[in-house]
Amino acid sequence: MSDDHATTYLSDYKQSDYVLETTELDVVFAPDEMDVKAKLTFSLREGTAPGQTLKLDGERMELVSISVDGHPLEESEYIVTDKSLEVSSPPEKFVLETVVRLKPEANKSLEGLYRSSGVWCTQCEAEGFRRITYFYDRPDVMSVFTVRMEADKSDAPVLLSNGNPVESGDLDGNRHFAVWHDPHPKPSYLFAMVAGDLAHISDEFTTSSGKHVDLAIYVEHGKEGQCAWAMDSLIRSMKWDEERFGCEYDLDVFNIVAVSDFNLGAMENKGLNIFNDKYILSDPQTATDQDYENIEAIIAHEYFHNWTGNRITCRDWFQLCLKEGLTVFRDQEFTSDERSRAVKRIEDTRDLRAHQFAEDSGPLSHPPRPNQFKEINNFYTATVYEKGAEVVRMILTYLGKDTFRKGMDIYLERHDGDAAVIEDFVKCFEDASGKDLSHLQKWYTVAGRPEINVSHSYDAENKRLSVTLAQTNKATPNDAEKEPKFIPIRFGLVSNNGVDLNWNSVSGAQVEGDLMIMDQAEHHVVFEGVSSKPTLSLFREFSSPVSVKSDLTMEDKLNLARLDNDPFNRWDSLQNVALDILVPAAKVGGEDPSPQDLGKLADAFRAILIDDDVDNAFKALALALPSQIVLAEHVGTDIDPERVYDVRRMSLSAIASMIEPELAAAYKSLVDDADYSPDAASAGKRALKNQCLGLLLAADDEKGSQVAVAQYHEAANMSDRSAALGALASAGHPAAKEVLAHFRENYCDNILVFDKWLSLNAIMPDSAALDRVKSLMDDPQFNIENPNRVRSLVGAFASNQVQFGRRDGASFEFITGLVADIDTRTPQLAARLLTMFRSFKKYESTRREAARSALENLKNDSKLSPDCTDILERTLNG
Numbered sequence: 001m002s003d004d005h006a007t008t009y010l011s012d013y014k015q016s017d018y019v020l021e022t023t024e025l026d027v028v029f030a031p032d033e034m035d036v037k038a039k040l041t042f043s044l045r046e047g048t049a050p051g052q053t054l055k056l057d058g059e060r061m062e063l064v065s066i067s068v069d070g071h072p073l074e075e076s077e078y079i080v081t082d083k084s085l086e087v088s089s090p091p092e093k094f095v096l097e098t099v100v101r102l103k104p105e106a107n108k109s110l111e112g113l114y115r116s117s118g119v120w121c122t123q124c125e126a127e128g129f130r131r132i133t134y135f136y137d138r139p140d141v142m143s144v145f146t147v148r149m150e151a152d153k154s155d156a157p158v159l160l161s162n163g164n165p166v167e168s169g170d171l172d173g174n175r176h177f178a179v180w181h182d183p184h185p186k187p188s189y190l191f192a193m194v195a196g197d198l199a200h201i202s203d204e205f206t207t208s209s210g211k212h213v214d215l216a217i218y219v220e221h222g223k224e225g226q227c228a229w230a231m232d233s234l235i236r237s238m239k240w241d242e243e244r245f246g247c248e249y250d251l252d253v254f255n256i257v258a259v260s261d262f263n264l265g266a267m268e269n270k271g272l273n274i275f276n277d278k279y280i281l282s283d284p285q286t287a288t289d290q291d292y293e294n295i296e297a298i299i300a301h302e303y304f305h306n307w308t309g310n311r312i313t314c315r316d317w318f319q320l321c322l323k324e325g326l327t328v329f330r331d332q333e334f335t336s337d338e339r340s341r342a343v344k345r346i347e348d349t350r351d352l353r354a355h356q357f358a359e360d361s362g363p364l365s366h367p368p369r370p371n372q373f374k375e376i377n378n379f380y381t382a383t384v385y386e387k388g389a390e391v392v393r394m395i396l397t398y399l400g401k402d403t404f405r406k407g408m409d410i411y412l413e414r415h416d417g418d419a420a421v422i423e424d425f426v427k428c429f430e431d432a433s434g435k436d437l438s439h440l441q442k443w444y445t446v447a448g449r450p451e452i453n454v455s456h457s458y459d460a461e462n463k464r465l466s467v468t469l470a471q472t473n474k475a476t477p478n479d480a481e482k483e484p485k486f487i488p489i490r491f492g493l494v495s496n497n498g499v500d501l502n503w504n505s506v507s508g509a510q511v512e513g514d515l516m517i518m519d520q521a522e523h524h525v526v527f528e529g530v531s532s533k534p535t536l537s538l539f540r541e542f543s544s545p546v547s548v549k550s551d552l553t554m555e556d557k558l559n560l561a562r563l564d565n566d567p568f569n570r571w572d573s574l575q576n577v578a579l580d581i582l583v584p585a586a587k588v589g590g591e592d593p594s595p596q597d598l599g600k601l602a603d604a605f606r607a608i609l610i611d612d613d614v615d616n617a618f619k620a621l622a623l624a625l626p627s628q629i630v631l632a633e634h635v636g637t638d639i640d641p642e643r644v645y646d647v648r649r650m651s652l653s654a655i656a657s658m659i660e661p662e663l664a665a666a667y668k669s670l671v672d673d674a675d676y677s678p679d680a681a682s683a684g685k686r687a688l689k690n691q692c693l694g695l696l697l698a699a700d701d702e703k704g705s706q707v708a709v710a711q712y713h714e715a716a717n718m719s720d721r722s723a724a725l726g727a728l729a730s731a732g733h734p735a736a737k738e739v740l741a742h743f744r745e746n747y748c749d750n751i752l753v754f755d756k757w758l759s760l761n762a763i764m765p766d767s768a769a770l771d772r773v774k775s776l777m778d779d780p781q782f783n784i785e786n787p788n789r790v791r792s793l794v795g796a797f798a799s800n801q802v803q804f805g806r807r808d809g810a811s812f813e814f815i816t817g818l819v820a821d822i823d824t825r826t827p828q829l830a831a832r833l834l835t836m837f838r839s840f841k842k843y844e845s846t847r848r849e850a851a852r853s854a855l856e857n858l859k860n861d862s863k864l865s866p867d868c869t870d871i872l873e874r875t876l877n878g
C-alpha cells in the first residue's frame, strides 16, 4: 500500500499569498492530445510580504510553455513536480501564461477533462481542475472566467461553458469557436466545459423580476424525447426557489448536459450543470416512479446550489456540508412541497437510518464537518449530505419557520460572493433569532449519534406525568469524550382518542408548545395537570437524528401507530414494534418470533391497510418491515446475515398470511389502466399496489407468484413491470429466472434498463448469486469502466447481505480483487465500492476474519490509489 498522501487539517487553513483576479482559458479540442492555454492575472495579497513563491496545483499534464508578463521563464525560475508548479519571486502584480498538454481520451478517472461516448466533458469538484491547468485549485480562490473553445465542427458542433455565451463563429477547415464569459467570480471546482455532438431540448423561464432565461438540456442524439420530465422539474425548481427562499436565477442561460460516464449523481457547475444521464432520462417505458422522483430531486438539488454553493461557496473542503447539507435540506423541502411532506420525511429518515447510521456506527464515522482528511473525495458521504441536512432542519425546528427564513435571508445577503464557513452560517440564525446557537453548531463538529433513554410514569391521582430523558454519546474514531448534545424534541401526549392532551405546567426542561429541549445529560421532566394517562409520543417528525430506547410497551407503540396525529410517528412506532419483535430473534441463537407477537403486527398492518383516512404512499411505507440493513444495525454485534434474513423472511410470510384476504382485495382495487402519470398520487397508488404484491408473494409462493408473473406481462409501464420482477427476485422465487430472461430479451436495449436487470440479478438471495455477478461482468453490455454499470451490479450486490456476507468469504475476496482492478482506472469508484466493508467488524467471527483477511490481502498486494488507501486504512484501523 502506498501512503505518501498527507493528511490535511482544518486548523492549518491559510489564505493564498496571491489574489487571482481573472482567468482566461483558450482550449482547442482534439481527441488524444490537446493543449490548454491559461492566462491568469495575479496580485500579491494585501498584508503579505513581497517575494513569496507562487505555488499552484497541477497534476497529470505536461507543461509546454510558461511565461510571466509575456516573458518566457528560464528553467531556473520555476519548479514543476507531479503535483505542483512553483514560480519563485514573481512581481507583485503579474500575468502568468501557461500552455499544458492533456490526454482526454486516455483519462479514465472521470475527473478533470475526459471523454464520455465521444463527448469532451469536465468534472472538477473537488480537485479535478488541477488536471486541466496549473491553478490555485481551492474553493476560496474565486475569479471571473472567460473561456474560448475551438473544435472541429463535425466532432463538436456544441461548445458549452459557464456563464453567458458572448461570441461564436466559423473558422477555416470546418472548424468553429465559442467564447463564454461568467460574470460571477467562482472557484475552479465550479468550472465546466462540454464539447460534442449532442441533441437538445429547450424552454424558457422568466424570473420574478422579469429576466428572461434560456433553458436547455443536452443529451445524446435520439434521447431528446426523454428529457421532458427533467425540464419540467427544472422549471418548477426555479419557481419554488424564488417563492420559498427569494432566490432568483442570475445568468441569461441555464444549460444541463447529460453524460453516460459520471462518478456521482450530478454537478452544479455555474450555469452548466452536468448530470449522470440516469438522473435526466425518463419515459414511462423505461423509468420507474422512483426514477422520476430522483430526477426531480436531483435537478432541484443542483439548481438550488446556484445560491447555496455557487453564489456562496465554501472556504475550504472541510466546509463541504455548508453547501451540501443545506442544499439537501432545500431539495427535501422542495419534494415535500411538491409531493407529500409526511411521506418524504419517512423516506428520508428510513434512508438516513439505513446508510448514515451504519456509516456513523462504524470505522468511517466522521462529523458533518470533519477536521482532517486524507482524500476529500471520500467525504461525499451520507454524514456530510444527509446528516448535514438534519442539522439545518434542527435549526429550523428550534427557531420556527419565520425566524429560520429570516436567518436564510441574512445568510444569502451577507455572504453573497463569499467563501464561507459553518460558523458564518450559524451566526446568521443567531442574529435572526437573538439566540445563542453554539450548542446546535456542535452537531457539525461531533461524530456519532446520541442514544436517548426514555422512562416515564403517570400518577393518576395527582394528574402528573414524569418523564426521564438521558443521553449517552459513544466514542467515535478521533473523538473519545463527548459533551451532551442539544436535542430538539417535538412531542405530544396522546390521549385514548388520539387528541393531544394539555398540561398546566411543566418543569425540568425548556418546553414551548410541542417542542421540548434536551441540553443536559439527563432531564427529569414533570408535567402537571395531565387529565388522563397519555401515550408519550416523542421525536415527532424525527426532530433530531438520534436513536431512542424507551420504556413504552408494545401496546403503547401500537397505540401510537394507530392514533398519533403525527404520521411520521405512526410509521416509526410500527417500525419500533417490528424491531422489538424481530431483533432479539435475529441474534445468533435467538428464538423465532412468537405467532402472537407477529399477530399484533399483522393486526396493525391490516388496520392501516383498510384505513380510508391515510394516503396510499404512506400505507406502502407503513406495510414494510425494517430492512435487513436496519435489522443488522440493531442486532449490533456478532451478526449472522443468514439468521437476520431468515427471521425477516419468516416474519414477513407469517404476517402476510394473516392478512392475505385484505391484501388481495387491496391489490385488486388498486389495479387500474389509466395512462401513466408520474405524479405523487398515481405513484403512491402504484407503490401500495406493489407493496401488496410483495406481501402476497410472501404469504403464498404459488398464488403470489402467479399474480406477480401476470403483472409483469401485463404491465403498461416500467414501474409496474420492474416491481413485479423485483418482488420475485428479492424473494428468490424460482419463477424469477424465466421472467428475468424475458426482461433481458425484451427491454434491455436501453442501457439504463439493462442496469435495472443487473441489479435484480445481484439481489437474488440464492447461493448462485456470486457466480452470477462474476459471469455478468463478461456480458457484452457490461462495461467495467462505467460507474452506472458497476454500481448496478456490484453496488447492488452489497445489499444482498446474505450472499455478499457468505461465510466462506468468497464474496469478500471477489470484491477486494475487483476494487484493486477498478482502482487502476477509476479510483473514486473503487473507493466507494470498498466502503461495502464498513460494517465488517460487526459480523460473527468467521465472517469477520474472512473479511479482514480479504482486506489485509488488498493492503499487502496492491499499489492502491490514495482514495482506496484512505478507506482501507480507516476501515481496518477504526
Ligand code: PHE
Binding pocket: 123, 125, 126, 263, 264, 265, 266, 267, 268, 301, 302, 305, 324, 380
Ligand atoms: N457537488 C455534487 C452535488 O451536488 C456532487 C459531486 C461531487 C459530483 C463531486 C461529482 C463530483 O452533490
Ligand code: ZN
Binding pocket: 301, 305, 323, 324, 327
Ligand atoms: Zn450537492
